[in-house]
Amino acid sequence: xxxxxxxxxxxxxxxxxxxxxxxxxxxxxxxxxxxxxxxxxxxxxxxxxxxxxxxxxxxxxxxxxxxxxxxxxxxxxxxxxxxxxxxxxxxxxxxxxxxxxxxxxxxxxxxxxxxxxxxxxxxxxxxxxxxxxxxxxxxxxxxxxxxxxxxxxxxxxxxxxxxxxxxxxxxxxxxxxxxxxxxxxxxxxxxxxxxxxxxxxxxxxxxxxxxxxxxxxxxxxxxxxxxxxxxxxxxxxxxxxxxxxxxxxxxxxxxxxxxxxxxxxxxxx
Numbered sequence: 001x002x003x004x005x006x007x008x009x010x011x012x013x014x015x016x017x018x019x020x021x022x023x024x025x026x027x028x029x030x031x032x033x034x035x036x037x038x039x040x041x042x043x044x045x046x047x048x049x050x051x052x053x054x055x056x057x058x059x060x061x062x063x064x065x066x067x068x069x070x071x072x073x074x075x076x077x078x079x080x081x082x083x084x085x086x087x088x089x090x091x092x093x094x095x096x097x098x099x100x101x102x103x104x105x106x107x108x109x110x111x112x113x114x115x116x117x118x119x120x121x122x123x124x125x126x127x128x129x130x131x132x133x134x135x136x137x138x139x140x141x142x143x144x145x146x147x148x149x150x151x152x153x154x155x156x157x158x159x160x161x162x163x164x165x166x167x168x169x170x171x172x173x174x175x176x177x178x179x180x181x182x183x184x185x186x187x188x189x190x191x192x193x194x195x196x197x198x199x200x201x202x203x204x205x206x207x208x209x210x211x212x213x214x215x216x217x218x219x220x221x222x223x224x225x226x227x228x229x230x231x232x233x234x235x236x237x238x239x240x241x242x243x244x245x246x247x248x249x250x251x252x253x254x255x256x257x258x259x260x261x262x263x264x265x266x267x268x269x
Contacts, residue, residue: 036247043254069100091133167203172246213253
């Protein structure tokens with residue numbers, strides 16, 4: 001990991017490990033990265049201080065989880081519409097909702113220690129939830145495909161203390177790396193976005209998962225895909241642009257969270 005930027009593909013910009021011990025340190029020198037991360041942190045901090053979230057955050061977090069799941073479903077090719085009575089539901093949406101439930105409330109508190117200690121185990125759990133209705137062979141659930149083990153190990157090292165980069169930057173790198181790597185072959189985007197949420201929650205950036213960046217990613221889906229392609233290219237421009245784009249989505253997700261809090265506050269009056 002120290003000899004390359006995590007998330008960069010075969011054309012990665014190389015940084016000698018003797019000069020850089022933190023693999024994400026070079027990214028912080030790119031224009032706009034630090035400022036974008038600070039704006040994301042400030043926006044999410046303000047949401048957690050909102051009066052409706054001082055005691056009522058469980059309700060707003062639950063609503064955020066549903067909005068995130070529906071948006072993630074659309075990005076994965078599914079629907080955001082709940083099935084009518086008697087209809088079979090969309091398996092992609094069902095998986096996204098299961099993942100959303102696992103990252104909300106008490107379930108999130110159970111998931112966070114696993115993520116901090118054994119992130120690959122947490123990723124396997126997320127895939128099982130996301131893809132349970134999408135694969136015919138249950139033995140494939142939570143099992144990374146051949147050839148990606150080393151990259152996943154490097155990613156695990158990164159999120160268990162391998163970098164001191166700001167949390168929004170780490171979240172963007174984890175997100176982009178999993179989109180690029182496609183470690184499971186099904187529902188990889190769902191897992192990638194959920195892993196980004198785990199970084200935000202475990203780092204204290206968004207401890208209750210109140211933000212909903214998925215809405216921004218869904219609304220700007222082409223920019224999302226173009227940004228992911230740029231990240232996968234491994235160029236400084238592509239990786240840097242992806243990080244700034246993801247930080248912007250965190251800001252937008254904070255605005256979405258504010259709207260949830262405002263609605264909750266109005267309903268309680």
